[in-house]
Amino acid sequence: MSIKSKSIQDKSKDERLRKVSNLKVLLNRPELGALGGSILVFIFFGIVAGDTGMFSAYGTINFLEVSANLGIIAVAAALLMIGGEFDLSVGSMIGFAGICIAIPAIYWGWPLWSSILFAFSMAVLVGYANGILVVRTGLPSFIVTLAMLFILRGATLALTRLITGRTQVPGLRVLIENDPIAWIFSADAFKGVFTWLGSLGLISLRQDGTPLATGVPASVLWWIGMTIFATWLLMKTRYGNWIFASGGDKLGARNVGVPVGRVKISLFIGTAVAATIYACVQVLDAGSADTMRGFLKELEAIVAAVVGGCLLTGGYGSAIGAAFGALIFGTVSMGIYYTDVDTDWFKVFLGGMMLIAVIFNNFIRRRVTENK
Amino acid sequence: MENLIEFNNISKFFGSVIALKDVTMHVKKGQIMCLLGDNGAGKSTLIKTLSGVHKPNEGEIIVEGKKTVFDSPRDALDMGIATVYQDLALVSLMSVTRNFFMGREPMKGFGPFKTFDVKKANSIASERMGQIGIDIRDPSQAVGTMSGGERQCLAISRAIYFGAKVLILDEPTSALGVHQASVVLKYIVKAASLGLGVILITHNVHHAYPVGNSFTILNRGKSMGTFDKKDLSREKLLSMMAGGEELDKLEVELKEIDRASKN
Numbered sequence: 246m247s248i249k250s251k252s253i254q255d256k257s258k259d260e261r262l263r264k265v266s267n268l269k270v271l272l273n274r275p276e277l278g279a280l281g282g283s284i285l286v287f288i289f290f291g292i293v294a295g296d297t298g299m300f301s302a303y304g305t306i307n308f309l310e311v312s313a314n315l316g317i318i319a320v321a322a323a324l325l326m327i328g329g330e331f332d333l334s335v336g337s338m339i340g341f342a343g344i345c346i347a348i349p350a351i352y353w354g355w356p357l358w359s360s361i362l363f364a365f366s367m368a369v370l371v372g373y374a375n376g377i378l379v380v381r382t383g384l385p386s387f388i389v390t391l392a393m394l395f396i397l398r399g400a401t402l403a404l405t406r407l408i409t410g411r412t413q414v415p416g417l418r419v420l421i422e423n424d425p426i427a428w429i430f431s432a433d434a435f436k437g438v439f440t441w442l443g444s445l446g447l448i449s450l451r452q453d454g455t456p457l458a459t460g461v462p463a464s465v466l467w468w469i470g471m472t473i474f475a476t477w478l479l480m481k482t483r484y485g486n487w488i489f490a491s492g493g494d495k496l497g498a499r500n501v502g503v504p505v506g507r508v509k510i511s512l513f514i515g516t517a518v519a520a521t522i523y524a525c526v527q528v529l530d531a532g533s534a535d536t537m538r539g540f541l542k543e544l545e546a547i548v549a550a551v552v553g554g555c556l557l558t559g560g561y562g563s564a565i566g567a568a569f570g571a572l573i574f575g576t577v578s579m580g581i582y583y584t585d586v587d588t589d590w591f592k593v594f595l596g597g598m599m600l601i602a603v604i605f606n607n608f609i610r611r612r613v614t615e616n617k
Numbered sequence: 618m619e620n621l622i623e624f625n626n627i628s629k630f631f632g633s634v635i636a637l638k639d640v641t642m643h644v645k646k647g648q649i650m651c652l653l654g655d656n657g658a659g660k661s662t663l664i665k666t667l668s669g670v671h672k673p674n675e676g677e678i679i680v681e682g683k684k685t686v687f688d689s690p691r692d693a694l695d696m697g698i699a700t701v702y703q704d705l706a707l708v709s710l711m712s713v714t715r716n717f718f719m720g721r722e723p724m725k726g727f728g729p730f731k732t733f734d735v736k737k738a739n740s741i742a743s744e745r746m747g748q749i750g751i752d753i754r755d756p757s758q759a760v761g762t763m764s765g766g767e768r769q770c771l772a773i774s775r776a777i778y779f780g781a782k783v784l785i786l787d788e789p790t791s792a793l794g795v796h797q798a799s800v801v802l803k804y805i806v807k808a809a810s811l812g813l814g815v816i817l818i819t820h821n822v823h824h825a826y827p828v829g830n831s832f833t834i835l836n837r838g839k840s841m842g843t844f845d846k847k848d849l850s851r852e853k854l855l856s857m858m859a860g861g862e863e864l865d866k867l868e869v870e871l872k873e874i875d876r877a878s879k880n
Contacts, residue, residue: 481732483722486711490719493708500706502691502720560710613710613759 275554276566278605282552283569286576294583302439302448302458312575313468314523316568318542319549320475321519323567325512326550329492329559330379330386332516334371335546337397339539342368342524344405347414347534357424364521371397372517376510394543402536418532431529433460464526468568475564488512493560548595549574552602556610573598619682621646621814622698622783627676629662636662640840642833644783644814649805651825652818653858654835660818663835667785667816668700669693697782701789705772709761713753716760717742717775745774749804766797770804783814790824802828822855834858
């Protein structure tokens, strides 16, 4: 017995294949909301604050830097969320990583590069601990990482006070020069271009003739680099497919041989490492570590990921979306200073934006899974 | 013809509960063996024993003439025994292609730059689905947009593509409408005609009878025997499977009620 099989070689003859416009393909992408939101935000500030200097080189660098800092952790948080889990300990990890850099460098006399490496190895440990606890116990990651949030913040505070007698560790700035790896997190890029633009009078200068905006901050490059890397990972690698599968249907994925546990643990390590990159950038920029650094950053990262199209239930989302989510966040948080609006309203906007994003995402998900 | 897989006197106990007792069955190449039974007959336990989840307490499993012990589902899979469970192991938010190759993605490139060959995966997925008469409109569409029957066929097609010799299908038609069920059944027949052995687990005689070559009926953990199609009428099968006596009894009782209400 044989079954007549319809040829699909010639797809154009398939009467069920409607011509789908590019717009419609775009409408089904998870990052659409964040992309549209970014455009709206820029139009809004272009009108309201176009002549205030917000979009000068200096102003642009300012809001990009805020976006970039958040973007670094938001991209990692998005990957984890697509993998079906949360990490609420990201903010505390930032503070913890900060003192892991500062205390060995200042109090124990380690070279700066070795204390940076030490901070990253602690991040791997913390991420692994989060991951193994979630995978082994089967408890919701919300609870496990909430516990880690308190443990890390408490340990950061207690250890810092125990060793230094206070809650801040200053004095790192002198160590940055001549350090073989510190520049990766602190150097401005394209300085020559900015100086040249300044000499042409295209961007504003200081009194001494150097440009006000000295270059592109390292954090912006990290943000862009991590977004590209995460997107490549998600769309083009086997591991990316495993992330979607682990978050979409844990049991199904396991049944066909996806190492769900390993994928999730590595994603938890990813968020902790991203938090440490954030900490490096901040600590080296400010020249000091503070036990309260990164406070509430875990929630901001989740907002950026959700605005960027990640579903809270996992299995769907994008790294580019999270990067745009961070851009919206950074642009509004800095842009609001250029308007007449009282900055107290920023959080109202943040909450409102998140609500709209979640409703919108829900709609998108229905479109993706139910359009027959 | 040689048996692809044989089960001889398989028993499985859970503590004091006898889930299976002395079940014997076999599947030949290109044949569809239907395993029928009411709820609680031991179908699920038997599937799990077939697919390596449970180890039998007694009896032997013989795959292509060799006595075998499955230590894990992976072992069974490596021997070419693929099980398509009711949940299908499909992720509805992921595309057809990504589902088809989930866990076994085709790669291109070298070393750390190995990437998921999406183009190749797309073309294989649509070709495979095309062969069974399901023209997926776009291999990057989400599985959530497919009908239940199409999903079932996708799961079966995936198992065949990855080298299944024996297909174990757990209630593939139970959640489907008449038309969808017939699509899936046609595909199962086609799979058998490719030379696979198929074990079709169902409680629906009307789905099993047209496609099956032989029928094993389970009742309360015991096999009531394996019958070739030529020795068995649909009515006989139906009455054996559902516990014909019970239905007869029901009919008598209904008549009693009917009479009582008339008086």
